[in-house]
Amino acid sequence: MNSKLKLRQAIDTLYTNGPAIHECYTRLALECFRASDVDQAKRLKSHMDLYLFKPNDTFIHNRLLNLYAKSGEISHARKLFDEMTQRDNFSWNAMLSVYAKSGLVEDLRVIFDNMPSRDSVSYNTVISGFAGNGRAGQALGVFLRMQKEGLKPTEYTHVSVLNACTQLLDLRRGKQIHGRIIICNLGGNVFVCNALTDLYARCGEIDQARRLFDRMVIRNVVTWNLMISGYLKNRQPGKCIDLFHEMQVSNLKPDQVTVSSVLGAYIHGGYIDEARKVFGEIREKDEVCWTTMIVGCAQNGKEEDALLLFSEMLLENARPDGYTISSVVSSCAKLASLYHGQVVHGKAFLMGVNDDLLVSSALVDMYCKCGVTRDAWTIFSTMQTRNVVSWNSMIGGYALNGQDLEALSLYENMLEENLKPDSVTFVGVLSACVHAGLVEEGKEYFSSMNDQHGLEPTPDHYACMVNLFGRSGHMDKAVDLISSMSQEPNSLIWTTVLSVCVMKGDIKHGEMAARCLIELNPFNAVPYIMLSNMYAARGRWKDVASIRSLMKSKHVKKFSAYSWIEIDNEVHKFVADDRTHPDAKIIHVQLNRLIRKLQEAGFSPNTNLVLHDFGEDEKLESINYHSEKLALAYGLIKKPHGVTPIRIIKNIRTCADCHIFMKFVSNITRRPVILRDSNRFHHFVEGKCSCKDYW
Incomplete structure (x- = not known):
């Protein structure tokens, strides 16, 4: 029978038999403390209250109070502390621990100031509590107060104070504390060395961080992670990757933090394929890993991969944050994929991050780059806060x-x-x-x-x-x-x-x-x-x-001009006079029929724009089958009816003949056409273009 079950049976017996003697309560309180069983501790305390048992020493109360502190039971700890007629430093320190772990820094300060006497544990708890809850300046102030009272800082104190210096990027004070550590002969402590390594790395002195790292006798995974991430923060991805390989040789198993840093190193170094390999080897991927990989793909021209990874992330029930969503939205913007952008917008809404400043700004940019400024304006005009990025997205x-x-x-x-x-x-x-x-x-x-x-x-x-x-x-x-x-x-x-x-x-x-x-x-x-x-x-x-x-x-290679159109969530790509598409025959038939219809309305292909020394018939063949015209014909085949615009993307500037062609099509078919070329968007509506023939 395990100790927790024995403890429960003992307290059950206590409830059956009524009040108990002092020794029984003391023993059971100690057992609750040893077993870290806060539920049974609450039952024991309720039994003591039921029979109005008020011990005249602090042993029982301190054990229960310490257990509440460990478990973060703020209300129970506060109530018990208020009931105590006798308190020693153990009692006060337990309450300090409760507030420090719960992030209640104001309550922590009040308790600390009201203590009748303070020891090293008191100071360490408060310094750690302030540093761990974003009050680095106050942590350093308490450290100075500790020194004035003549109390000797321990390695635990120095770790907390170094963390405070790191938060403030206060290298000058950090170096002073480093000097004290050497005088106190604490330089060999692994936790102190980790804190120093992190300080120097984050403050830009990566070489000093590496010297500390190399002198360390004992290195756990945290130590390696600090140095690896330090190289990444100092924009030295190559050294980050080299140190990762050293870690593998040392037979230490990398954790999620290691892998996230290495992924970042590969991505910032441009080695996106290597990053994918590392990512693929991770069995249990957390949100940080997913986000790092998605952002890396989005920033390195792998927008399609970013979208696929985002889909996989959702299937794995990993929750993306605003940063992840904004990167995916930006990928949709680069691809000018309105469909995917709208899907991600919907996901952002369901997850409650659509009002996030990063996300909403990215959505404004995406809708603009997909040619839907009306939707962009709707988002922009309803944003609760706007920064310069938001305004730039809408203006641009x-x-x-x-x-x-x-x-x-x-x-x-x-x-x-x-x-x-x-x-x-x-x-x-x-x-x-x-x-x-x-x-x-x-x-x-x-x-x-x-x-x-x-x-x-x-x-x-x-x-x-x-x-x-x-x-x-x-x-x-x-x-x-x-x-x-x-x-x-x-x-x-x-x-x-x-x-x-x-x-x-x-x-x-x-x-x-x-x-x-x-x-x-x-x-x-x-x-x-x-x-x-x-x-x-x-x-x-x-x-x-x-x-x-x-x-x-000079072996200069000419790049290919191409256009693409998205139909039913599938992208179709065309080059000039393309015969490789599965529907190539019907596309050419449709395009020829369309050209004849436009010619009846007054359109005449401009063969002067053919930049080859061809005959007139060859020139007509050349200019009539430009990639954007083929994409348009395919769009009309697949979506012959309706008022929704046909959207086409081209990787270079559209030619004057295609521009006139699109204007005629929008007028004859009464169908808006939106063409995005390398220069700008062209919105063709009823024979006119938004660029006013100036592009």
């Missing part, structure tokens, strides 16, 4: 979707709310000016960055201004602005110049921009292709051949 979202005046109006509202804009805010504002052709307004906003808000323009802002000047026919001003830059213009600046030159047919500045881009990166296909397109548009086929020959000699 309006600009991306051709609602330029709405973007600028919202920016003015942001200023009225006395919220300080940042660099991202002005990218949205200046982009709105570019697409609305607001040159003077753009100049004013650009000047206000430094003059009014103390923000130094970045290449992103200069690129917007170059775009604005170039599109409005002032390429000379754009070039002057580039010359005035304090930093060297990067590839974004010259790509912007080249894009505008292609649009305007400006060979002179286009050649200059292409040369600069090729110097920056000789293996990037973009400048070669764009310059080749400019020559082709002018019929300069010898120059086109020269560019292609140069690409071949």
Whole structure:
């Protein structure tokens, strides 16, 4: 028969026989304490109260009080403490422990201040309680008070005080305490060494942390975890992974904390495939592991994997937090997957995290990047609190979707709310000016960055201004602005110049921009292709051949243009003149039928945009089967009726012929079409586009 059952039977007997003598109560109180059986302790106390037994010593009460303290029984402990007519330091310290473990720091302070006398245990309990409940400054204050009273700190004291210094990132005071530890000859204590290692690692002195680690004779798993996570916090993922391998060689088994740090190291080092292998080997994955892996995939271009992992996480009944949800929503935004975004939004609502600031801001961004600014605005306008990220998502979202005046109006509202804009805010504002052709307004906003808000323009802002000047026919001003830059213009600046030159047919500045881009990166296909397109548009086929020959000699590979459309939760991808899709034949039949119908309404394919030296028939064949047209035809086949928009994504800028084509389709079929290309969203409704033919 086990001790707990014997204890229960003894107390049952006590209830049957009535009152007991002092020795019986004492023995049973001691047995409850030894067995950590708080339920039987409560029964014993109720029996004592029933028979009005009031012991005249503190032994019984102290044992019960200590048991309540261990179990976090605040109300029972408080009631018993108030009843006690005699209290010693053990009694007071037990109450300190109750409040410290329960996080009731104000009650902890009151009890400590009212104690008739204090010993090292009292101080240790209070210092630990303050440090463990986010009151690091108060913990250090009590430590100074302890020293003034002449009480000698123990290794337990030093661990708590070091933890307080770590919370405050107070390295100066931490080093002073380190000196005391050496004087007191406590440097060999494993818990003290762990606390010191954590302090130095978190305060950026990772090499000092490693020296302490290397000198340690005894290392438990916690020690390794502190050093491994320390390398990760100091942005040294390679050393984090190396130390993990050392840990494995030492025959110590990693725990969840170890694995989470190593996952983070692989992810921050860009080794996402290795991270997946480590993740796959974990048998019992907690929320931290799931979140680390999902966020890693979301941040390393593996958005589809992030969505799949999120589904698996839910199936495993692991509960995602706001950080996890926001990362998944961001993945949906990058994929422009409205369906998945709406599903995750629903999950966020059911879990009660949809009002979380991170989540709601991510949802605003997602709906904007899926072309549904109305839903984005609904979320934004009902947010209880908004930060600059929330405002930026909505301002940038309006600009991306051709609602330029709405973007600028919202920016003015942001200023009225006395919220300080940042660099991202002005990218949205200046982009709105570019697409609305607001040159003077753009100049004013650009000047206000430094003059009014103390923000130094970045290449992103200069690129917007170059775009604005170039599109409005002032390429000379754009070039002057580039010359005035304090930093060297990067590839974004010259790509912007080249894009505008292609649009305007400006060979002179286009050649200059292409040369600069090729110097920056000789293996990037973009400048070669764009310059080749400019020559082709002018019929300069010898120059086109020269560019292609140069690409071949440098082994520069041309990237593929493609479009995709999501139908019934399945993504369908197309390239130009695609014949690989299972429904390729009916897609081409549908597209040919659509082209004939549009031609009857006045549409004429623009074969001048074909950048090859072909005959007219070949040019028609080339331009009629661009990837976005195939995707549109497939969308009309699968969703022939209704008023819901057909949504298409393209990885490069859509051509002028496809743009006109989409306008005709939206007018003839009375079906909205939303096309997101590499530049922006195009909302085609009744023959008009939200970009106002300016993209």
